[in-house]
Every structure is written in C-alpha cells, then in structure tokens.
Amino acid sequence: MGKTVIRKRIGWLFLTVFAGLLCAYFIYGNPTLARVETLKTEEGYSLKFRTNQDQFQVYEKGTWKPYFVKGINMGASLPGHYPGELPIQKADYLRWFGMIHELGVKAVRIYTIHQPVFYEALVEFNQKHAEDPLYLIQGIWSPEEALIEKKDAFLPEIRKEFRDEIEAAVGAVYGDATIPERKGKASGTYTANAGQYLLAWHIGTEWDPEMVKNTNRIRKEEPRYQGKHFQATEKAAPFEYWLAEMLDYTAELESRHGWQHPVTFTNWVTTDPLEHPGEPMIHEDMVSVDPTHIESVGWEAGYFAAYHVYPYYPDLFRYDDTLKNVRNEKGEIDTYKAYLRKLKAHHPNIPVMVTEFGVPSSVGVAHLGTLGRDQGGHDEREQGRINGELLHEISAEGYSGAILFTWQDEWFKRTWNTMRFEIPEDSRAYWKNELTNESFFGLLAMDAGLENVIKIDGNPDDWDKLKEGEKAKLNGGLDGVQEIWAAHDEAYVYFLIHLEQALQPERESLVIGIDTLPGGNRKTAELPGLHLDEGLEAFIRLGTAEESEVKIASNYDFHKRLYGKRYGMIPYTDAERKDDSGLFAVWKLAVGLEMSPPDTKGTHPFEDVAVGQMKRGTNVPGKEGYSSLANWEASGEWVEVRVPWMLLGYTDPSTKQVMSYEDKGKTLTSTKSAGIRAIAMRQDKTSGKIQGLSAEQMIKLTEIGRYTWSEWSLPRYSERKKESFSIYQKALQSIPTYR
Template sequence: MRRRSLLGLAGIGGAVSIAGCGRLRRMGRSVDRRFRIGDDGFEFDTGDGFEPLDVRGVNLGMGKPGRFPGEAAITREEYDRWLEAIGELNATAIRVYTIHPPAFYEALAAYNRRADDPLYLLHGNWIGEQRLHDAGDAFRLSDELADGLRTVVDVVHGAATLPDRPGLAHGTFDTDVSNYVLGYIAGIEWPPAVVLETNDRNEPGKYEGTYLRSTTERPFERWLAGGLDATVAYETAEYGVQRPVTFTNWVTTDPLEHPYEPFPMEDAVTIDPDALVPTSDFEAGTFAAYHVYPYYPDLLNETPKYVDYVDHRGDPNSYAGYLDDLVETTEHPLVVAEFGVPASRGIAHRDVHGRDQGAHTEREQGRIVADMYEDIRAVGAAGALVFTWQDEWFKRTWNLQQFSDPDRRPFWSNVQTPEQRFGLLAFDPATAVSLDGSSDDWVDATTLTPADSPRRLDDGADASRELTAVRVTSDEAYLSIRLEFADLGSAIDWEETTVLVALGLTGRGNTTLPHGTAARTAPMDFLVRLAGPDDSRVTVDAYYDAFAARYGEEAGLDVDAYREHDSGRFTPIRMVLNRGYTVPPTGKEVPFDAVETGRLRFGNGNPDAPDSDSLTDVHVSPSTNAIELRLPWLLLNVSDPSQRRRLGDVWAESLETDASFREISVAATTYRPREDGTATSIDGETNLTHAVPGLEGDRLRSGAYEPPTWTEPAYTERLKRGYETVQAAFDPDA
C-alpha cells in the first residue's frame, strides 16, 4: 500500500503540536485543530492527545414530501426526530451537501448537548450541475466556489445571516456547531465534460498556496486547490481554526485506468485527491471522499479483476474489488462518502453480483448496505456514509424521468423510481392500505357490487370465482383494489380460478377482453391478470405502451404493430435497464436489456408484520375471502396523480406531453382457466363466470373511480425494516 508517503512529506504524519503551524507561530498565534487526518483516517483531540475517530453515518439531504430541497422546508421538530434516530443507528457522523436552514444547526447543537456520543458533521457546499455545464470552464465559477465555502464556514460558527434567495436556505445562523465539524467536502460529482473543458481552456500549472498545493499541472485540480486553500485561509484568519478538507469524487473521475469501461466519458478524465496536499502550515490535513456504488459505471460489471475478486467472506464481489484497488492506490485516507442501494419496486441498473439499483425489499436493502459497509471497512477505508437518511420523492431516474412531470415529483411517491428510495427513513402515504387482508383500510373506498348472479360450473370452485364486491381507493403512491369473494377456502386454487381486472384512463383503449373470454369491454388501457404467484401481471394496451414508443426499435419490437388503435393486444409493461454496449478491449456485445416491471409479486404488504415484504403487489387473504392489490401510479402511465395527469398519446405526441383524466374505469371478472391459461368454454355469450359490476350480453360493464387530488401530500414517517440491520453493522462493540 502506497498510502501515507505523500502525507508524510506534508508534515502531518505524527503527533504535531497545536503551536506547530508555521505562519501562525511567526505571528505569535496558535491554531485550534480539534480534528486532523492521521495515518488511517480522522483523529480528534481529547485534550491529552489525538485519538482515532471512526467515521460511520449517513448523508442528510434537504428534501421531504411536498417540497423541493431548495425550499429548505425541513422543520426543527423533524430534525430533532431524525437526529435522535440517526444517533440510535450507532452513527458517529452526518454529511450534508449544502447549507441547511438554521433549524438543522440548532437541532444538532441541542442533540450533542444531551447525547452521550455526539454526532459529527462533514459539511459540503453545492454547485449545481447545470451551473457547471453552463460555465464550461470551472474557473469562471472560482468566486462562487470560494464564496460558498466561506459562507459554510460562517454558518457552522454561528456567525451568518443569509438573505432569502431562490433555492437556498436563509435566515439567521447564530448556533455555533464548529466543535463538531470534522471537515469540509467541496462540490458534487464533477461532470467529466466540465473537467475536460476546464483542463483544455487553461494553461497547465500547479497551485502553490499558503495551506494547500497541487502536485499535478491539471487545471481542474488547481481550481479545487485554490478554492479549498481560500477556505482554510478564511477560517484560520477569522476563527483561528483549521479542519480537514477535500472535494467530492466518484468512480467516473477516479485516477485509475479502466480499459473495460464501455462508455468513454465514464473514464475520460482524472481528478486525483492525491494531487491536493497540505503545506506545513495546514496540519489538519486532507483526505479523499468518493461516491461508490456497486452497479455503476458498467466497468464494475465488466472488469475481470473486479468481477472475479474474492472478498473477506470468500465470495465474489466486484464492489469490494474496486474499493480494494481504489484504497490501495490512494495516498490519502479515503472515506466512501456515499454508498447504498434503494428499496424501490423499479430498477435502473444491474450489478453482476445482485446489488442492483432497485428491486430490493427493505430487508434486502438493509442487508446489502450492511454488507457493503463491511466491504468498505475490510479494504481499509477511513469511513463510510450511507446514501441516504430519508427517501427523496423529488428525485428522478434516467430510465423513467420522461414519464413524469418534473415540477410535480415531490408531491407523490413514485415507487418505480429507484432514486427516490435510498433512504433508511420511509415516508408512507397517510391513508395507505396495509395490504394484509384487513378490511379496516377500505371503509371509505369506492365500492362496486355485482348486478348478476355467477355462472356455476359445479366443480367445487364456484365460490372462489364468485365476486361479492370490488373496492377501490388510492393514495400518494398507489391505486389499490380489494376483490372480495364468496369463499376462497383455506387457499385459493389457481388451477380453477383466474381473475381479471380491467382499468381505463384514456377512453381510447382496447374493447376486446383477451384470454379466450369472448367478451367485449368499455375502452380499457390496462389489464391485471391474477393467476397465482408465478403467473400474475399487469399488461398495457399496445397503443398505450410507453416503453414501445420510447425504446421499441432498440428493443427489437415490431413497432408498427403497436400503432394500431383497439388492436385487442395487451403487452407486457417493461422498464429499460441498459441500451446495449460493446466492451473494450474484448469486443463483447452486451445487448439491450429490459425487465418486465408489470409482473406482480405476492406477499404481505404490512410493514409491521413479521413476514412483511415491501415489494408486495398482491396479498391473498383466505381468512377474509379477499385478494388485495396495489398498483404504482407510474405503472398505469399516471405522470402526476396529485393533479390527475397521465401520459398523452405516446405515439402522436412527445412522451413529455400529458393529459388530464377525471376517473378510472374499473371492471373485474373471473373465469375457469384451461392448461394454457385461457378461459374454459362454457355455455353462454362469454366464457366468464362472474363480473363486477356485471355483464350486458357479451359486454363487461365497468364502474368508475374518481381519485382524489391534493396540493399537499399526507404522509407518515417510518424506519425501514433494514434500519436495524444497518444499526447492528454500525455497532462498534459488535
């Protein structure tokens, strides 16, 4: 391991006297260094010398339901509650990306006054990605970088009053939390195009500052060194304090060579934390801070030495392989400043070893996060911060962002979007159904009842095909439906019963019911088919298939066949995972990949149940003779349920164009399936055995459900089922 040789040259390797700061010593002053970077990571001054500080914790964003982060709307009560739970997680540190409202610093100070073990703070400053792209050359934002960091310094010292500015916290910051600030992490995941343009537009050259210098001639690293040097200089002069500093980095701009990365911009440029080193006047030191996830970029799935790497458990582990490589080749102590996986229904990237970006239960999320934390520690990293503390409803994901209204994302919970579900703290709709068979959640639901008697086949399963009611309700996350039957027995026999639920939003869907039912319907856009845990799914009218419209040609679909109105075809609902690529240097072709997200999962959706499964779509309750299902809004092409907006004509208009709807037409029916899943032929105009609301000749009638709208989402907080697993992993005595 090469680490420490460079830091030793910087003069911060051993125990250093507080009075050792050269410039300040010459001025007859000393600098306060409560925290510093030692050989293996952070250290804190006990009064009798420096002791190691184990950095483990969470990132804390500024979003909450109904608010964008820039509104800085988290309250003191919420901060108090969250900090208490973060402390109980066995965390030692919190990272924030930007200045929070004054309530955060007040809450942190109050928590640390009463807690046996304080929560330390790693503070960032935010530069928007679009600002960087607009500037092109980062040096055009030098003042913004330095001014932003200076403001952060004033804020943590309780010496700032910030005016009301769009997208930023404001108010009087008079609470001093500087004794708990471990250091500063500047910036964001730097876009490689901006780094390249900055390096191209500026002359090569090193930075030589009072407290920091750069050892390479790359201009972007010189820019970072200048901004951080100005920060250290300001805090030293104004407050007589120094603390560790660094900048945000990620795999895309790491200094390693990645010949197996298929996308050139993911390995186009280097930002090396080892290029920034402290001078002898800066004894607090510098460190490295990386965001590292197991599923992105694709080099983590394609590099043989990572894919074949065997971790400390004896298991193949590409994530640990990359981390080992990164830590081994980094001189500075390295903090993994972001890591995690989301507990979302949808998925955006696959990981070769199953740590995908999405499609994890809350329990799986906790286990994977705990295992990743062990990986980080096993390779010798200096700290780890989970991304993230709370779910973030405002977020988007690359493969779904065109299907929702960006201005309305915080107002509803899109469980299909992985980026919204990284948190250890969930925000559940206040009126969410438990999906555990209990009838209590359905008291106020819209209820449809059958107008006709069932067709009896005298095969012993008539009661399981007889519908007694259909109840429909909705909330900020789901459209939920409860199907009630005469008698499901001790367990429903799926070989004797299939259930169909037809849903319409556009008034232009299919009017022919498939699966050999010989029935017509009002225009229906979606069809739910319940045929057991291994064969249940939601399908979409081919014409209203947004995946086919956006990715059909790439996926190899016969796109022309999807453009026909009222074709009678219902197609699988899919989600793209990658659009295909070629792996250098082998030439391996990785094809376009998508997942059928319309497949339905059976389980218990009650988060308080011992056997809870947070990805449950369908719950069968023989004891209450009911089948309950919940369908994510985006699965139904609803782009904003809070205002009843849906995708428009996905072929004739842009996918970003939406339309309003007032109600959802609902019809449910049953039939006896044959071996191939189609309806058994019976005497009559259709092959259906029962229906709600009923049948008119060969036509399945429908009822109407009018979803409520809202301006403010109603929600409750809940610690996810994986919280305790992470808590155990963070336990220093474990």
C-alpha cells in the same frame, strides 16, 4: 404603583433578558464552550479531528486515536417540497438526530447550507449528548449547472460564485453569518456555533467529465496553484489547481475562527484516477481528478480523499475483467470489493472515505449490478442486508469512513428511466412514484397517506377505518365477484375485492381490468370470451407467483413507444402498435441503452427488466410473508390489492394526468383522466374461461362507474423507520469505531 417598585421590576426584567442573551451566547455564539475535547496547536488552533498518513484520527483522552467515520447523508426536502424550498423544521431535525443517534451513526453529512434551524438543532441536541455527540460533515455546493453549461471552472463568475458559497458555509457553521434570500438556497441569520461539532469540510459535487476535460484543455497556461494551506503538486492538471484553490480558501476562512478541520472534495468513479479497460462507455473513463495531486501545507487537520461508490454504476462493475480477481468472504467474485482495493492502493499516504454508497428499496430498477446489488428491485430487508455487506467491505479494505446514502426518502427525485414518464415533471414532489428508485434510498420511509392504514393482509377490517370519501364501491364485478371497493393515496391505488368463494391460485386467477381513458383493448386472447364496448389500458392478474403481474396494452406501452418507435432499440411491430390489437405487454423499464462507437468502445446492448410483478404477501412487519414490496394478499373470500400509479398509466395522479395515446413528435404527452373503471373476474386456468361469461358476451364498460378523486397539492405522508434501519444498525455495531 411606586417608583421604587417600578425600578425593581425594570431591573429584574433587564437581568432576565440579559441572562437569556448570555445563555444564548454561551450555547450558540461562544466558540470556546465546546464540550468536546480538543487539542490546541502551537499557533492556537483547536483540533478535534485530523489525518495522519492514511489514517483519520480523533483526539480523545489526551491522545490521537485512529477513527472510522460511521456516517449518513441527509437531504433537504420533505414530500410535497423540493430541496430549494428548505421545508425542514427544527423539530424535524431534533427528532431525526435522535433516531440517527439510536442507529449508531456518528456523523451527518449535508450537501449544502441548511437553514439556521439545522445548526441550532445540532447544537441543542449535542448539548444534551455531550458524551457522545453527533458530528457534522458540511458540504459546500459548487456551481454545478454553470460548470456543466460553460465547461470552464476558471471563469470569473464561477470562481466568485463558489468562493461566495464557501464563505457563506463557513459563516453558517460558526454561527457568524447573515445570508440574504437566494432562490433555491438557504438564508437567514446564523447565530448557533456548531464549529465544535464539525468533523470535516466536503466541497463540490460530482464532476462532469466533459467539463473537467475541457477545463484542462483550455487552461493549460494557468499557473500551478500554491496557497497558504493547500497547493497543487507538479503532477496536477488545471482543474486540480482550481480545486486546490477552493480547498485553500475554505481552510483560510475557517482558520479565522480559531479552528482547523480536515477537508476534502467530492469525487466519484466517473472521474476517479484509475484506468478501467473494461468500462464500455467512453464518457465514464475519459478524464481523472486525482486527490493525490493536491497536498496540504501546514494545515495540521489534514486532507483526505472522498468518493461516491455504488456497486452498479458505471457499468465497469459488471464488464471490467480487471475487477474479477477478488473474492469476498462467501467465495464469490466481488467486483465492488476489487474496485475498493484498487482505489485504496492509489492513495497510500492519505485517508480515503466512501461518502456515498447504498441501494434503494424500490419497485423500480435503473442499473444492474453484480451479486444482486442492483439499483432497485429490493425490499427493505434486502436493502438493509446489502447496505450492511457494502459497509463491511468498505471497512475491511482499510477505508477511513463510510457515509450511507441516505437518511430520508425524497419524493422529488428523478431517475433517467422514469423521468420521461413523469408528466408534468414539476409535480414529482407531490406523489410517490414506486418506479423511481432514486426516491427510496433512505432508512426513514416517507409513507403515503394510507400506507399505514390499509394493511395488505386480506383482512377487510382496516377499510372500515377509512373516512367518508376515502373509499368508493364500484359495480364492476362479474359472476363470482360480489363487490369491489377502491381507495387511493399518493403512492397506490387500492382494491378490496369480495369473492363468492376463496381464490384457488393453483386452479384459477383473479383478473382486474383497468380503463383510464378512451382507447385500449376491447378484447384479448388472454381473456377469451370477454368483449367490451370500451378498451382496457391495463389488466392485473393475481394467481401464482409466476403469473401475478400488471400488463399494459401494447399500443399504450410507454416503454416500447419510447425505445421501440422513437429510438429503434427494441422491436415494436405494426401489430403491437394497432389500436385494439388484443395484445398486452409485460411492464418493463430500461436499465441500459443500446450504444455504439464513438460513445462506447464496442456495441453496448439495450437492456430492460420487468417491473410489473405483483408480489403476494403482506406489508405488515413481523407477519408471515412480509415484504415491503408486497402488492396483494387473499384471506378467505377477501382479496386486497395495491398497485403503483404508474403501472396503471398515471404520469401524475395529483392532477389526474395519464399517458396519452397521442404519439406524435419526439416526446410522450399526457392527458387528463376522468378516473378509473375497473372490472374484476375469475378465470379458469385449464379452459381459460371467465366465470359467468358465455361465448361472445358483451360487457358494457361504459355503464360501469368510475373511481375518481380530488386533485391535491399538499400530499399526506408519515415517517417510518424501514426494516433496513435495524439491519443496518446491527451492521454498524459490528464495525469498530476506533482502529
């Protein structure tokens, strides 16, 4: 090969590499290649969004237009992972951005810095959607644990940690940062400049009221902060000085990149600036963080207030009479709408956004709200309907934006009323606990392995699709039951039961007894004539809507052992605590603890709700009787059932852990189960007799085989748009973007 040819090839290679680098620079590194229309200030800063009095505005077609931000929050995890592992890949983000764009959302809020691929994907997506880009609200995580522990925001180490995080976030957004590896946080080289797609900065987390109160108390001598871009007013408290400094630092760092964007800090009802005379919990109304005590100084992009507002927490939404004076469009007393109105009135000169709101689609419930807006207990259609109602109320009350919580379901989440039952706690991400409502706020479902394979419709055909080892035949059927099959995934235990003749719920019920470990009820008045050589931890009754449920052996009942025996908040009799008592309890979750002064203004009663109902219907969208919470359906001689793991006593099915009967000490403990033994029987409603049983007949449960499975650490899952997606999509379409 001649030297001339070699030189030409080297030259072409150089030009190719140079062209590639130049292209990458213009796409990711060049801040001037913003296809969004911007305004240049006299100082040379670029503006796309700004605040003006109580309006949030966007610059389009040479003018400023009042703008309502339609947003959605996005977490940082996938099933089988925790947020600090940052498992989401570029392809995931690109796919999600497409669906979010289809939804009609205009902005994505993230709570902290994501991996470089997030910003790369955002830029790439928006280059292809230049006429209608997806904007970013960048959150900056404050040192939450240190603040709660040390209760002093002005400590040098806390101040430095937060400022370092702000610097990293600004660099990440503008593609100008190399963040070293940090445990539980994003790292890497950030070269994609997403600054032109930024909508706002959203710093901090929900503030612990005791921390705020203590900071204000011990830092009274701190000088009022007066920065270049933001300052605290004369009415401000020390914690608000600290916030003004952090907002000012964010603005200063951004200004070095030639841009200005609106800024805000996270706030919530617990530390809002209003007084709530009807709030029973002292903790929930002990201190205020007031956005009106901070003001911008020459920051032309402006400043706004941001609150997380849910319709069920704190309890003031149910108990505060000062919120019972507003009615909604249906003529109902609406405390959520009343609260929004009062909160907006407190901020006459700055825009206000609700940057978290929503309800989950879950079996579990954690708090009760008004108008049925509880924290859980909704199917996907109800979730979409309620979220749409809340969106309309936020818009109607003059807010500048509504950021729904949240985009994707996250299995790792914990809830106060189930977290003590999830043992070991570091396995939460590996299975899908249907009783933990916090895992189900998303519009994008993360379905467990068989949820889209086994259709709950009474048709056994889908069981034929299961692979070898994914199902097992059990031999626990009594007379009237021909065969029982079992399967499982990360969310449910499934049963397929073949009866000799079709179930007649008005005359009889189908009962499935469950044994997971030694102990339990060997006999019960609810199943007269049935005597077992080993006890049942739970049984499932399927019949009419009122009677279909899972019950739990009274001495095994997590709920009463925790809140009855340990805390003394509910009755738990000696008879109920006895082994083989024959008593089964309704499966319940606490939704409010018994509290009394000085923690509350008065006696706060214990509250709980039943969660063991077995809803008849189908989980197949479009079919009659559809509900995402459907548990069973019968068709002819076949009955299909799915039961959430925890209702059967499992604290972590990925390691076969079930709640132990051992009841010593302050905490509940788990033990390993050898598997599930199940017996199925038909019970006549009139006589109570079980088909095929003579009086006092003994059934040897120990001779019935167990359903078992291999432990797992890598869960199977699949994405699916929930039914709430299209319902919320229509709600978004009915809200004008430009005001």
